Amino acid sequence: QVQLQESGPGLVKPSQTLSLTCTVSGGSISSGSYYWSWIRQPAGKGLEWIGRIYTSGSTNYNPSLKSRVTISVDTSKNQFSLMLSSVTAADTAVYYCARNSVDHLDFDYWGQGTLVTVSS
Amino acid sequence: QSALTQPPSASGSPGQSVTISCTGTSSDVGGYNYVSWYQQHPGKAPKLMIYEVSTRPSGVPDRFSGSKSGNTASLTVSGLQAEDEADYYCSSFAGNNNIWVFGGGTKLTVL
Numbered sequence: 001q002v003q004l005q006e007s008g009p010g011l012v013k014p015s016q017t018l019s020l021t022c023t024v025s026g027g028s029i030s031s032g033s034y035y036w037s038w039i040r041q042p043a044g045k046g047l048e049w050i051g052r053i054y055t056s057g058s059t060n061y062n063p064s065l066k067s068r069v070t071i072s073v074d075t076s077k078n079q080f081s082l083m084l085s086s087v088t089a090a091d092t093a094v095y096y097c098a099r100n101s102v103d104h105l106d107f108d109y110w111g112q113g114t115l116v117t118v119s120s
Numbered sequence: 121q122s123a124l125t126q127p128p129s130a131s132g133s134p135g136q137s138v139t140i141s142c143t144g145t146s147s148d149v150g151g152y153n154y155v156s157w158y159q160q161h162p163g164k165a166p167k168l169m170i171y172e173v174s175t176r177p178s179g180v181p182d183r184f185s186g187s188k189s190g191n192t193a194s195l196t197v198s199g200l201q202a203e204d205e206a207d208y209y210c211s212s213f214a215g216n217n218n219i220w221v222f223g224g225g226t227k228l229t230v231l
Contacts, residue, residue: 037220046123047158047166047209047222060218096165105213105220106156106171113165 002027004097004111012118018084022097022111029078030055035100038082040093052100053080087118124210124223131229132200140226142193142210148221150191154213157186157195161206205230
């Protein structure tokens, strides 16, 4: 059974960089059958796709966040990471990592989510 | 890319059927058969309920079904049960720039 677990600071100061890591267990992140995505959800609001990475390192980002987002992968640790720069209070949200099927283009496994608050 | 449009709320009594709509454009819902639906209970991560418009993953009850017509996808929950009360989100692949979009979510209440 594949499991994903987000980790990282729960509090980030405005203008700084948010950094999160997703650790994948029960399966290899190097499998060519999946992309690996980050999705966020502000309190009481809907889901927003942030971006995805393939095992090769190729990425796609939400155009609205593209200038501030970097997603990277570390296959040796079975992890992928998110960096979001120049954060503001509007970036306060629960951040989820998710597995993204190449064949079905759905999000079939999700982490439990981690709350990141942007505040001084 | 704009978010997909869902009604903010829907409701039904136990045993009844409810349909939730998800409207996009020809660049996302209408252009690809890659619409998926997610159920989210409070404080929990979303759970995949439907993929590729109408396919149920293993373990999802057949009370849940999906369809699409033009730029609008729909999720129907038949034989409503108390545990179906949750938020439901649609998502679609939007081929330009290989991105995904989500709907704003629909809160389903079982009366």
